Amino acid sequence: MPSEKRQFGDMGEERAVKFLEQKGYCVLDRNYRLKWGEIDIVAAKTSLLLGKIKEIIFVEVKAIDGFGSDGDLSLAAQNVHWRKQQRLIRAAKTYLAQKKISPEIPWRIDVMLVVFNPASGLAKIEHLENAVWGK
Helix, strand or coil: CCCCCCHHHHHHHHHHHHHHHCCCCEEEEEEECCEEEEEEEEEEECCCCCEEEEEEEEEEEEEEECCCCCCCCHHHCCCCCHHHHHHHHHHHHHHHHHCCCCCCCCEEEEEEHHHHHCCCCEEEEEEEEEEECCC
């Protein structure tokens, strides 16, 4: 049985997936794991007319408890430190190579901050696009 922390993180990821789908993203993969890291969500923006992928988005989700307090999103964002960013970049490049995705398709790494209250089911979500640089 998953730990409480893992269950809480999973709830945050579920909210993030719903948020992305409402914004028109198509979720391609979840919890892509490698020895050196994990990507929580892999999503894509597609061209409605052509049905082709326009952009790949790798998403790191940070879920924190604190909706009743200030729900300081900056604290969650600080958890995506330099070393974590390097692992995300490496994992994203590995994903693209393993899935044989054309190098012509642009990609980015985003961070989604979810301040979540599991008791009430309410969540505040902030989507930080291009949050990781240095690809």
